[in-house]
Amino acid sequence: MPSVSRVVPESCLLIVVGLLVGGLIKWVGEEPPILKSNIFFLFLLPPIILDAGYFLPLRQFTENLGTILIFAVVGTLWNAFFLGGLMYAVCQLSGPNLNDIGLLANLLFGSIISAVDPVAVLAVFEEIHINELLHILVFGESLLNDAVTVVLYHLFEEFATFEQVAVIDIIFGFISFFVVSLGGVFVGVFYGVITAFTSRFTSHIRVIEPLFVFLYSYMAYLSAELFHLSGIMALIASGVVMRPYVEANISHKSHTTIKYFLKMWSSVSETLIFIFLGVSTVAGRHYWNWIFVISTLLFCLIARVLGVLVLTWFINKFRIVKLTPKDQFIIAYGGLRGAIAFSLCYLLDSAHFGMRDMFLTAIITVIFFTVFVQGMTIRPLVDLLAVKKKQETKRSINEEIHTQFLDHLLTGIEDICGHYGHHHWKDKLNRFNKKYVKKCLIAGERSKEPQLIAFYHKMEMKQAIELVESGGIGKIPSTVSTVSIQNINPKTLPVQRILPALSKDKEEEIRKILRNNLQKTRQRLRSYNRHTLMADPYEEAWNQMLLRRQKARQLEQKMNNYLTVPVHKLDSPTMSRARIGSDPLAYEPKADSENLPIITIDPASPQSPESMDLTNEEPKGCGGLPPSPEEDEEGLMMRVKEPSSPGTDDVFTPGASDSPSNQRMLRCLSDPGPRPEPEEGEPFIPKGQ
Amino acid sequence: SPGAHHPSALSLFSLTVTSEQIEHLHRRFKQLSRDQLTIRKENFDSIPDLEFNPIRGKIVHAFFDKRNLRQGSDGLGDEINFEDFLTIMSYFRPIEMNMDEEQLDHFRKEKLKFLFHMYDSDHDGKITLQEYRNVVEELLSGNPHLEKDSARSIADGAMMEAASICVGQMGPDQVYEGITFEDFLKVWQGIDIETKMHVRFLNMETIAHCY
Numbered sequence: 001m002p003s004v005s006r007v008v009p010e011s012c013l014l015i016v017v018g019l020l021v022g023g024l025i026k027w028v029g030e031e032p033p034i035l036k037s038n039i040f041f042l043f044l045l046p047p048i049i050l051d052a053g054y055f056l057p058l059r060q061f062t063e064n065l066g067t068i069l070i071f072a073v074v075g076t077l078w079n080a081f082f083l084g085g086l087m088y089a090v091c092q093l094s095g096p097n098l099n100d101i102g103l104l105a106n107l108l109f110g111s112i113i114s115a116v117d118p119v120a121v122l123a124v125f126e127e128i129h130i131n132e133l134l135h136i137l138v139f140g141e142s143l144l145n146d147a148v149t150v151v152l153y154h155l156f157e158e159f160a161t162f163e164q165v166a167v168i169d170i171i172f173g174f175i176s177f178f179v180v181s182l183g184g185v186f187v188g189v190f191y192g193v194i195t196a197f198t199s200r201f202t203s204h205i206r207v208i209e210p211l212f213v214f215l216y217s218y219m220a221y222l223s224a225e226l227f228h229l230s231g232i233m234a235l236i237a238s239g240v241v242m243r244p245y246v247e248a249n250i251s252h253k254s255h256t257t258i259k260y261f262l263k264m265w266s267s268v269s270e271t272l273i274f275i276f277l278g279v280s281t282v283a284g285r286h287y288w289n290w291i292f293v294i295s296t297l298l299f300c301l302i303a304r305v306l307g308v309l310v311l312t313w314f315i316n317k318f319r320i321v322k323l324t325p326k327d328q329f330i331i332a333y334g335g336l337r338g339a340i341a342f343s344l345c346y347l348l349d350s351a352h353f354g355m356r357d358m359f360l361t362a363i364i365t366v367i368f369f370t371v372f373v374q375g376m377t378i379r380p381l382v383d384l385l386a387v388k389k390k391q392e393t394k395r396s397i398n399e400e401i402h403t404q405f406l407d408h409l410l411t412g413i414e415d416i417c418g419h420y421g422h423h424h425w426k427d428k429l430n431r432f433n434k435k436y437v438k439k440c441l442i443a444g445e446r447s448k449e450p451q452l453i454a455f456y457h458k459m460e461m462k463q464a465i466e467l468v469e470s471g472g473i474g475k476i477p478s479t480v481s482t483v484s485i486q487n488i489n490p491k492t493l494p495v496q497r498i499l500p501a502l503s504k505d506k507e508e509e510i511r512k513i514l515r516n517n518l519q520k521t522r523q524r525l526r527s528y529n530r531h532t533l534m535a536d537p538y539e540e541a542w543n544q545m546l547l548r549r550q551k552a553r554q555l556e557q558k559m560n561n562y563l564t565v566p567v568h569k570l571d572s573p574t575m576s577r578a579r580i581g582s583d584p585l586a587y588e589p590k591a592d593s594e595n596l597p598i599i600t601i602d603p604a605s606p607q608s609p610e611s612m613d614l615t616n617e618e619p620k621g622c623g624g625l626p627p628s629p630e631e632d633e634e635g636l637m638m639r640v641k642e643p644s645s646p647g648t649d650d651v652f653t654p655g656a657s658d659s660p661s662n663q664r665m666l667r668c669l670s671d672p673g674p675r676p677e678p679e680e681g682e683p684f685i686p687k688g689q
Numbered sequence: 690s691p692g693a694h695h696p697s698a699l700s701l702f703s704l705t706v707t708s709e710q711i712e713h714l715h716r717r718f719k720q721l722s723r724d725q726l727t728i729r730k731e732n733f734d735s736i737p738d739l740e741f742n743p744i745r746g747k748i749v750h751a752f753f754d755k756r757n758l759r760q761g762s763d764g765l766g767d768e769i770n771f772e773d774f775l776t777i778m779s780y781f782r783p784i785e786m787n788m789d790e791e792q793l794d795h796f797r798k799e800k801l802k803f804l805f806h807m808y809d810s811d812h813d814g815k816i817t818l819q820e821y822r823n824v825v826e827e828l829l830s831g832n833p834h835l836e837k838d839s840a841r842s843i844a845d846g847a848m849m850e851a852a853s854i855c856v857g858q859m860g861p862d863q864v865y866e867g868i869t870f871e872d873f874l875k876v877w878q879g880i881d882i883e884t885k886m887h888v889r890f891l892n893m894e895t896i897a898h899c900y
Contacts, residue, residue: 320783321884391879397847398854398876402804404828405744406885409807412748413781413888415738418717421889424738431741450832452825456843 018278084110117338188237
């Protein structure tokens with residue numbers, strides 16, 4: 001029995017809630033509030049767009065940019081004129097009520113309603129998990145058509161007040177399109193660069209780093225709107241430009257903050273928008289004219305379908321991956337209208353446009369139709385047509401290597417056959433970026449870090465965290481891969497590691513990380529919407545440790561017993577375990593095995609001299625601790641320690657599980673949180689023999 | 690016309706490349722070879738943009754790798770003629786709409802085989818750990834301040850990942866010799882190389898000049 005949320009998309013439910021609330025307010029006798037355009041454009045829309053822009057999947061977006069632009073610009077223009085023209089004809093042909101609606105008014109109406117709405121598209125498409133290509137096509141279109149909408153709207157609104165429309169005005173209109181879109185992008189890029197540059201210097205005031213992102217983006221939006229440029233494009237451009245540099249500069253916590261705030265705000269906005277749509281429907285003055293409304297609806301659908309068909313036929317001549325009829329259907333069907341159309345119409349001056357109420361009614365009808373009917377039926381249709389869904393692929397290090405290799409290969413081939421193609425320019429841009437831009441905008445060492453290394457470190461971190469978590473629950477999944485470094489490079493001998501004493505900061509660091517990580521679970525999901533958030537490793541402490549690692553040059557030794565193996569394709573968290581030579585570690589460390597001493601976590605009693613003072617987190621008498629640079633460097637890796645030569649480390653004396661040094665280690669490493677079972681053997685740092 | 694003497698290479702291009710484009714390629718070939726009939730490795734040095742490419746060594750090598758010439762031979766040649774040049778270029782032709790399953794599969798395997806040969810520099814049919822390390826080192830060669838260890842660890846991690854994908858569970862005594870072509874296919878399963886690995890031959894108006 002499918003639950004309501006599986007059948008009805010969230011947006012529909014919210015509108016219904018809005019209707020109920022509006023009805024309730026009216027019933028009580030009060031005047032329900034209408035969604036004021038001011039509030040919508042200034043406060044409700046920007047967070048959604050910024051969220052979309054900041055987390056835009058850039059690679060797919062740029063690969064399909066041509067297609068997206070054609071749909072956004074040509075498609076919207078076609079919709080506007082086709083609809084406007086036909087509605088004018090309808091108005092002329094129908095009764096006396098509609099006769100006085102001029103061509104311009106109809107064209108204005110057409111331009112308002114023709115734009116695909118990003119909020120509605122996001123709300124519906126995110127829930128159906130469609131494949132990335134279609135998602136980015138429809139979504140990208142909904143974002144980029146803002147420029148067209150803005151231009152047409154202002155143009156027709158102005159023209160409606162003119163006596164005559166000269167050809168020169170039309171030409172100006174055409175030029176203004178470029179000004180509006182490119183101007184918006186330019187403003188966005190400008191603010192994006194400022195933000196990136198600012199973030200370079202925020203290493204001492206980490207707390208306000210997120211503020212710059214939000215503030216400058218919003219300023220980009222306002223600046224663009226001020227000059228009647230496309231605010232949406234400014235927001236997108238600023239988000240896209242600032243992201244790589246800002247993320248390289250800011251602390252991990254700031255990154256998390258930004259992500260969560262953006263998701264939160266966009267979530268709230270979206271909810272409010274749909275609820276207000278519902279309320280406004282109840283509250284607004286309506287003028288229902290059967291002919292107008294029905295023909296609007298009809299022509300909207302026809303225009304969309306025709307537009308998509310013709311444009312796809314044209315686009316497919318240039319695309320490598322052609323768009324199949326199934327794809328075309330989804331693109332056409334996904335052309336949802338939403339609150340932007342409503343707000344734009346609401347902004348119209350009733351003095352000039354007496355039929356505003358009728359327009360509003362028609363727009364609301366179309367919105368309701370697209371959101372309810374199309375929104376609800378798209379999911380079963382997607383299943384019925386067996387449209388490719390989003391693949392939950394794991395980003396593996398192999399894939400990253402191969403992708404980069406392929407990029408360089410294709411660039412090379414383009415250079416060899418003398419063809420300045422897509423790869424050539426992308427490579428040039430990357431080189432320019434690396435040479436000049438990164439140096440300006442990224443602080444310190446990170447500016448030189450190649451992408452492969454950054455990616456690899458991220459992956460290590462993620463696996464480390466998952467390891468800690470799965471180790472923390474004491475369960476070991478059965479689908480763990482057992483490949484270790486010995487399997488691929490048997491000649492390397494496990495090297496005796498020297499374990500230097502741990503400094504106070506390192507201890508502190510480790511404890512903090514372990515405490516924070518031990519009792520939480522995280523999910524690894526890739527997504528760019530608020531419904532599924534990405535996992536976030538604790539990178540700040542990691543980064544610091546990483547630097548120390550590079551300084552300590554322990555990499556080779558550590559890697560010998562280090563395992564980074566992603567799981568089998570069945571969903572299980574990654575487990576790392578190290579092996580020593582030919583000593584196999586069983587999956588479940590047997591409690592009776594002498595070779596595997598179990599570490600028991602024994603929260604210290606307050607009276608114990610070796611207990612930790614929780615308030616100031618000073619481990620008393622904690623010295624000479626085992627977590628060496630390895631632990632330090634990994635932070636969260638589970639590993640079997642080398643059998644240390646006597647004297648280097650007195651903690652790993654096997655068997656003496658109650659030795660004071662052992663307890664010292666335990667106390668310093670464990671989180672004296674909820675009391676674990678005394679028998680619970682956590683193979684957290686299993687000792688070697 | 691150059692096409693007349695090289696029927697086999699042409700047939701590979703039959704549907705997706707016009708004779709106009711083959712003309713372009715021929716002109717380019719003549720530019721690179723300085724009007725000789727063959728190209729040698731040194732001729733590739735005259736392409737300025739190639740210098741920035743971290744894997745230029747492997748790319749140039751691929752042109753002279755006899756395994757890529759579809760003749761079943763092996764080893765390294767010293768020079769290639771226009772037909773060989775075309776043959777190598779044919780690996781980068783774009784996908785055609787009307788391919789059936791079998792053709793698509795063959796198309797894909799062909800491209801992956803080319804890639805595989807690039808990774809497998811000693812021609813022994815598998816990508817060993819050392820070769821993989823070499824690949825990663827080359828990829829990172831544009832960053833001189835990096836330590837060699839970083840490249841190594843990445844390669845090691847990647848190799849372990851590949852081993853676990855291809856073989857799954859391994860006992861501690863088992864040794865994974867290297868990535869064979871079948872394993873390579875498995876690793877690439879998720880990536881649609883047939884759409885990624887192509888060069889647009891459509892617009893050949895801008896022909897670069899070499900010194």
